[in-house]
Amino acid sequence: DTEVTQTPKHLVMGMTNKKSLKCEQHMGHRAMYWYKQKAKKPPELMFVYSYEKLSINESVPSRFSPECPNSSLLNLHLHALQPEDSALYLCASSQARTGSGANVLTFGAGSRLTVL
């Protein structure tokens, strides 16, 4: 079983809907990430939270709104999405230690989003 849990696994939404993707980890990691992956492409970084603060926003459109309510939870709120936003959304977490350590990203299984 993966240690990063993402819900829902599949989501279909219309362009006027509001929905949320959820991610939870209990490994004590203090960095959490959202990646977007289109079919046959590598994952692309969207957001990074470090110690519950937004550290990186890779110029993501405002129709995607991240939230980190506590150190274990990460949400991605979706509103007024476009069909081209259909993709696999991957959540990951890692240690946030400074230095030259690995701080390996542990990924969830992803939420597959379809926008109609």
Next chain:
Amino acid sequence: AQKITQTQPGMFVQEKEAVTLDCTYDTSDPSYGLFWYKQPSSGEMIFLIYQGSYDQQNATEGRYSLNFQKARKSANLVISASQLGDSAMYFCAMREGGGGYQKVTFGTGTKLQVIP
């Protein structure tokens, strides 16, 4: 500029044989880390192996080893004794900087198919 290059879109290997997946990278940062991830058709990204830029020895994890040639900026993954379950997409990735939260960039991936 492409920071991580994987030149093999697809590879075939006979079961029980070894296979090398190529990865070259580009960075001017002296502190960086290199990762390999496996992504089966289910979508989850599975961490395989890590090499830090200051590590003197090549990393090994079971059947996986990383052939790190710093001067050539290459970090090839070697899988020994291939198994049918190794069929998946393989991504090389790089983290620049000295740790903390990880800004990880992925290559375009290599699809490996293991033939019985």
